Amino acid sequence: MKLEVISKSDNREVQNSIISQIRDLINYKNLEPGDKLPSERSLSEKFSVSRSSVRDAIQKLEFYGLLKSIPQSGTFVANIGVIAMNGMIDDILRLEDPDFKSLVETRILLELKIARLAALRRTDEDLRQMSEALEAYSEKVLKGEDAVQEDLLFHLAIAKASGNSSLNTLMLMITPEIITNFEKHHVCDKGMARSGIKEHQDIFNAIKDQNPLEAKEKVKVHFKTLYQYCYNIE
Amino acid sequence: MKLEVISKSDNREVQNSIISQIRDLINYKNLEPGDKLPSERSLSEKFSVSRSSVRDAIQKLEFYGLLKSIPQSGTFVANIGVIAMNGMIDDILRLEDPDFKSLVETRILLELKIARLAALRRTDEDLRQMSEALEAYSEKVLKGEDAVQEDLLFHLAIAKASGNSSLNTLMLMITPEIITNFEKHHVCDKGMARSGIKEHQDIFNAIKDQNPLEAKEKVKVHFKTLYQYCYNIE
DNA sequence: AAAATAAATCTGGTTAACCAAATAAGAGTG
DNA sequence: CACTCTTATTTGGTTAACCAGATTTATTTT
Numbered sequence A, B: 001m002k003l004e005v006i007s008k009s010d011n012r013e014v015q016n017s018i019i020s021q022i023r024d025l026i027n028y029k030n031l032e033p034g035d036k037l038p039s040e041r042s043l044s045e046k047f048s049v050s051r052s053s054v055r056d057a058i059q060k061l062e063f064y065g066l067l068k069s070i071p072q073s074g075t076f077v078a079n080i081g082v083i084a085m086n087g088m089i090d091d092i093l094r095l096e097d098p099d100f101k102s103l104v105e106t107r108i109l110l111e112l113k114i115a116r117l118a119a120l121r122r123t124d125e126d127l128r129q130m131s132e133a134l135e136a137y138s139e140k141v142l143k144g145e146d147a148v149q150e151d152l153l154f155h156l157a158i159a160k161a162s163g164n165s166s167l168n169t170l171m172l173m174i175t176p177e178i179i180t181n182f183e184k185h186h187v188c189d190k191g192m193a194r195s196g197i198k199e200h201q202d203i204f205n206a207i208k209d210q211n212p213l214e215a216k217e218k219v220k221v222h223f224k225t226l227y228q229y230c231y232n233i234e
Numbered sequence C: 001a002a003a004a005t006a007a008a009t010c011t012g013g014t015t016a017a018c019c020a021a022a023t024a025a026g027a028g029t030g
Numbered sequence D: 001c002a003c004t005c006t007t008a009t010t011t012g013g014t015t016a017a018c019c020a021g022a023t024t025t026a027t028t029t030t
Helices: A002-028 A040-047 A051-063 A082-094 A100-121 A124-142 A148-161 A165-185 A190-208 A212-233 B002-028 B040-047 B051-063 B082-094 B100-121 B124-142 B148-161 B165-185 B190-208 B212-233
Strands: A067-070 A074-077 B067-070 B074-077
Touching (some): A002 A040, A002 A051, A002 A082, A040 A051, A051 A067, A082 B148, A082 B165, A100 A165, A100 A190, A124 A148, A124 A190, A148 A165, A148 A190, A165 B082, A165 B165, A190 A212, B002 B051, B002 B082, B051 B082, B100 B148, B100 B165, B100 B190, B124 B148
Antiparallel strands (some): A067 A074
């Protein structure tokens, strides 16, 4: 188990090294936005690593929107300029895994806005899906079972109803880590989940009534319980 | 150029198909959190696709925290439960590329919070880096050159100073797309950038003075100009 | 000399064979 | 039966050869 972690971080070190070498290459060759990177083959040779390692590094940078691979053609520098490229690669290299506090802080921030937007933009189909998720949650709670997943799925349904694809994506990204941490810290126990039903219902009603301020307020109430619970544990 | 797009979306279709098949498999086999997925080889055989395609799909789900590959051991289902797994995979499959409006909306939301946090938590080193970024930005603007990148780098410096790794990551994720869209819509022209110097300076000063409310207010002012500009174009 | 065509090369993507570590099965020992 | 050690197998990761399409170069034609 320990070895696994070491090997993992080792891989990461290798990948980061490749990424920073790609950055240096872009600087050295003065590659402008839209310019083509050397081929994966020559990069792997130049960096003395396997081609798949280079591919993995490129894929990561592609995910962050910094590079763009086109089949049978080449890998291109995104249209964001050398300076931004440098800064962002440095940031990416220094990215640390988010701590629990950061996650909760971010989640609350996102959900407050999401609830307001959902109240303004929700369609009937959105309502139906939210209602379904709420039903599943309540059922689980009333049976006295753990309902962390159903809880989060209800919140994701709200995110979908916000009509903001960007916010929706960000919520999806932080949710798994939230769930993991919740279960690790034993947040959302059976007792507090029961009170959660009403809170969820309130949020749902506010969004149904298309009342953005009320929705935001109810989310705030909902997270107040959660917030304190989390900070007590930490 | 057109063929490229088709092939790209084709690849995505293939990957999405694999992802949904993995989801179905988890359901069918009733895999619980922590359980092991079948090996990449058997998956590629079962799905009639190449092993690297399976690997790519797994990597994507790994990025979203749903799976976890451990070398020489196997790929494991994350500790988030079957129900959440199902819901999240469905969401991921339906994720659409964010539109400009969503991006701007999200960015403003994040930056308002980030500025407040930065005012509370910034270290002297954070200040130094922000100052440096601000300097580079001003210089570019005063020379009458385009300064979109330096602009964003200043904002990323604030994100770093917020002391919230989660928010920092999210900002990094949306920034490239923001830059691309800015340049596409010709936001941030030379004229308005000049007024941006003072706005940036105000934000910097508020954070330096550790005044969170002032910082938030100055960010709001800064984005008011930008906000209107964007919505006019759209 | 310019344009059109054909061949050669270069590209990212795919495939299949190989590697080392981790696990599981079996043999041996007390 | 319990425990240790060895061996065989399975695993994700790596490597190298191959593919089809795009690009460049060379050749031919006008």
